[in-house]
Amino acid sequence: MLTYKVTVYTVRQFSFEKMDNIYLTLLDSEKQSSKRTLVDQSWFSRFKKEFSLDIHVEKNIGNIVQVKLEKDHHNHPWFCEHIKVQTPSGDCFEFPCYWWLVNENEVMIREGTARLPQDDTKSFQEQRKDELESRQKIFRWKEWSPGLPMSIDADVKDLPKEVQFDVKKEFDWYYNLGKVVVYFGLEKFLGVFESWKDIKDIGQILEHLGTLGHKSAVLENVMQNWNQDYMFGYQFLNGCNPVMIRKCMQLPDKFPVTHEMVEGCLKTGHTLREELQAGNIYIADYEILKGVPASSSQRYLTAPICLLYKNDLNQIVPIAIQLSQTPGETSPIFLPSDNKFDWMLAKMWVKSSDFNVHQLVTHLLKTHLFSEVFEMAIYRQLSAVHPVYKLLMPHVRFTIAINAEAREKLISKNGIFSQVGSISGDGMGKLIQNAMETLTYKSLCFPEDIKARGMEDVPKYYYRDDGKMIWEAIHCFVSAVVKIYYDSDEKVQQDEEIQGFVKDVACSGMNNSANFPKSLESREQLVEYLTVVIFTASAQHAAVNFGQFDWYAWIPNSPSTMRKPPPQKKGQVDMEYIMDSLPDRDCSCKALATVWALTQTENNELFLGMYPDMYFTEQPAKEAIKTFRHKLEEVTNIIKNRNDELTLAYCYLSPDKIPNSVAI
Numbered sequence: 002m003l004t005y006k007v008t009v010y011t012v013r014q015f016s017f018e019k020m021d022n023i024y025l026t027l028l029d030s031e032k033q034s035s036k037r038t039l040v041d042q043s044w045f046s047r048f049k050k051e052f053s054l055d056i057h058v059e060k061n062i063g064n065i066v067q068v069k070l071e072k073d074h075h076n077h078p079w080f081c082e083h084i085k086v087q088t089p090s091g092d093c094f095e096f097p098c099y100w101w102l103v104n105e106n107e108v109m110i111r112e113g114t115a116r117l118p119q120d121d122t123k124s125f126q127e128q129r130k131d132e133l134e135s136r137q138k139i140f141r142w143k144e145w146s147p148g149l150p151m152s153i154d155a156d157v158k159d160l161p162k163e164v165q166f167d168v169k170k171e172f173d174w175y176y177n178l179g180k181v182v183v184y185f186g187l188e189k190f191l192g193v194f195e196s197w198k199d200i201k202d203i204g205q206i207l208e209h210l211g212t213l214g215h216k217s218a219v220l221e222n223v224m225q226n227w228n229q230d231y232m233f234g235y236q237f238l239n240g241c242n243p244v245m246i247r248k249c250m251q252l253p254d255k256f257p258v259t260h261e262m263v264e265g266c267l268k269t270g271h272t273l274r275e276e277l278q279a280g281n282i283y284i285a286d287y288e289i290l291k292g293v294p295a296s297s298s299q300r301y302l303t304a305p306i307c308l309l310y311k312n313d314l315n316q317i318v319p320i321a322i323q324l325s326q327t328p329g330e331t332s333p334i335f336l337p338s339d340n341k342f343d344w345m346l347a348k349m350w351v352k353s354s355d356f357n358v359h360q361l362v363t364h365l366l367k368t369h370l371f372s373e374v375f376e377m378a379i380y381r382q383l384s385a386v387h388p389v390y391k392l393l394m395p396h397v398r399f400t401i402a403i404n405a406e407a408r409e410k411l412i413s414k415n416g417i418f419s420q421v422g423s424i425s426g427d428g429m430g431k432l433i434q435n436a437m438e439t440l441t442y443k444s445l446c447f448p449e450d451i452k453a454r455g456m457e458d459v460p461k462y463y464y465r466d467d468g469k470m471i472w473e474a475i476h477c478f479v480s481a482v483v484k485i486y487y488d489s490d491e492k493v494q495q496d497e498e499i500q501g502f503v504k505d506v507a508c509s510g511m512n513n514s515a516n517f518p519k520s521l522e523s524r525e526q527l528v529e530y531l532t533v534v535i536f537t538a539s540a541q542h543a544a545v546n547f548g549q550f551d552w553y554a555w556i557p558n559s560p561s562t563m564r565k566p567p568p569q570k571k572g573q574v575d576m577e578y579i580m581d582s583l584p585d586r587d588c589s590c591k592a593l594a595t596v597w598a599l600t601q602t603e604n605n606e607l608f609l610g611m612y613p614d615m616y617f618t619e620q621p622a623k624e625a626i627k628t629f630r631h632k633l634e635e636v637t638n639i640i641k642n643r644n645d646e647l648t649l650a651y652c653y654l655s656p657d658k659i660p661n662s663v664a665i
Contacts, residue, residue, distance in 0.1 A: 003089040005056045010082040024071040029063040068096050068110045075104035095618040101162040113618030115388035118498050129384040140380040142509050148434030150370045151510050157405045164401040173603040196581050203556050219551040227558040233348050234317035239651050241548045242359035243464040248455030249284035256306045257328050258321045266320040283309040287354045291326050293432045296425040300562045307351045315460040322347040324567040331569040342574045353560040362436045368542040372400045372663045374510030375534045382502040388486040391616035396538040399664035421592040423562040441516040445533045447472040467654035470636045471540040476532045478629035483528050485621045490523040539609050543659040549596040561592040609659040
């Protein structure tokens with residue numbers, strides 16, 4: 002009698018009811034198998050994360066290539082992390098699973114070596130097709146709103162078990178949502194639809210921050226200097242939405258700024274034309290908001306244009322603002338030389354527009370929704386033994402789940418965003434449609450986007466500097482992994498699963514977008530594509546999400562909405578008009594609570610480079626991960642040393658603060 006030693010790794014089961022029976026069978030390459038063995042279900046095993054069993058066979062069945070798990074009844078879903086099998090000869094085989102057994106079903110777990118579909122045997126190729134057909138029935142595309150990227154065809158309660166929050170994540174999510182009510186004393190303000198009496202009065206809702214330890218140095222600086230032009234301009238580089246600014250070499254006809262208007266802002270003796278040609282003029286144009294309806298008659302939305310200048314102190318400062326896309330008598334160009342209330346309100350209007358574009362386009366569309374498309378295509382097109390499946394799975398953790406929660410609570414017709422922002426439910430769809438019409442795959446490639454906006458050499462652009470280091474680290478890591486499994490461009494072309502993945506993203510997830518590739522021809526293209534997926538889910542999301550409380554908690558700095566129409570003439574605005582334009586007390590509290598909740602990481606967050614789940618079992622892939630971690634540590638130290646010399650540190654793209662995936 003020969004003995005195979007099997008160790009099963011799972012998660013703790015907290016139910017005190019009798020667990021469903023789990024059966025395990027070992028299979029070799031010739032489909033010889035052990036007997037169906039009942040996994041130990043003793044009382045204490047449900048509290049353990051691993052347990053072992055011996056499987057006895059009369060004759061050696063060779064190297065094990067598959068493990069079959071079966072569950073009877075449907076009382077308790079059961080999760081298998083991975084399995085180790087030691088043969089009678091002492092060889093050890095790893096079987097990554099990370100899948101739930103739900104109802105009365107079975108799971109076939111392949112030995113962990115990653116394989117391209119064309120390198121598999123015919124029988125396993127058929128098995129892979131069956132696996133994907135089964136997943137495609139579970140992960141179905143659905144149009145949640147016309148013009149938006151496709152999403153999963155399931156509500157929160159109906160999500161596949163594999164993509165739901167685990168117990169810890171679910172607790173953190175709902176705990177943080179409840180916590181804001183307690184710590185921010187919202188019950189004192191909710192229902193009070195009054196204007197704030199004074200700017201300083203808004204500080205009431207920040208009273209409790211000290212007890213939480215979340216009143217950061219950045220927020221303190223914002224509260225003190227929010228109305229300074231340099232602080233306004235700095236946020237276009239390193240605030241929540243560092244992707245709107247671009248170099249301006251020629252003024253658009255719709256924005257007729259003259260030299261005489263801005264002469265006092267420019268270097269003495271220099272003309273506006275000379276500064277344009279020298280590359281010292283920048284622009285932020287919110288044309289994407291044109292035609293987007295506001296949420297109600299008490300809230301207003303416009304599509305401003307802001308001109309900025311790099312001054313002698315290497316600061317980016319605003320020098321002209323037009324609050325519409327159409328110049329004329331009723332749309333004056335506001336200037337720093339105007340009276341202080343006109344200029345203050347004009348800047349508030351720009352920041353309010355920026356808030357809405359950031360939330361719905363930069364944040365929601367370009368990180369959350371895109372990452373969900375990638376995750377859906379992974380499940381639908383890549384077998385669990387595909388190296389790209391193993392590479393990408395850590396970077397889509399909880400993304401479908403958090404987006405399903407957002408569709409119900411945040412961006413639904415009467416969701417939180419429609420309560421705090423300027424845009425109605427229908428308007429959200431219109432804005433995202435506008436964004437989708439101009440969006441390209443290349444704009445998701447970080448270096449390409451920086452170049453396209455002419456932002457390669459602007460000083461103090463830490464988002465660019467840190468983002469380039471992260472992009473390069475991810476690109477090198479992905480390249481190392483791709484080279485392990487693809488020894489030629491032809492291997493990429495012949496890989497039906499990877500081609501199906503890319504096509505599903507473009508044709509299904511992105512609504513047959515002509516701006517996304519539908520196939521890949523080379524290893525270089527594959528490396529870039531996978532770098533986009535990982536960078537978008539990790540670094541880009543971190544850059545545009547985790548600064549929200551720092552930059553949005555002080556309501557005058559970035560009003561979520563405006564309650565008065567934009568001024569059509571100069572000299573008619575006073576402080577009372579400004580206070581009546583800002584969000585009222587109720588809206589301010591809801592906006593503050595929302596951005597606080599959305600910037601909380603879970604207690605056991607997995608940051609970039611942390612891969613505790615054992616997807617890859619081969620040593621070369623493990624070495625690539627180790628090298629990746631070392632590179633990220635170097636980047637972290639570079640950023641820390643740089644920040645030590647700054648008055649206002651930029652930390653959002655420090656690798657030790659970048660979660661692996663879009664999970665909040």
